[in-house]
Amino acid sequence: MKQKLICLILILTVFNSCVSKSLKESNKHIFYLHGRIIEMQGKDAFSETFGKYEFDRIISAIKVKNAVMHYEIRNKNVDCRSYAKQVSK
Secondary structure (H helix, E strand, O other): OHHHHHHHHHHHHHHHHHHHHHHHOOOEEEEOOOOHHHHHHOOOOEEOOOEEOOHHHHHHHHOOOOEEEEOOOOOOOOOHHHHHHHHHO
């Protein structure tokens, strides 16, 4: 659990840096990171506690006119540090 929290903080830090840089430019960029359940079950994941994961509806809801959306479905057991480096590039 502690390792997952550290990974999440690392990813958010990298995204924050990337978003800050992008906001200085004229284009806006939105980054969406899905929950781990998508890694484990795929795009149509279902949680006994929270129900169906509405991936496509979430992406549609946070899209903004004149902004670039960045999102992807991660594979199982992604190395969060490598993923953060990849996304930051």
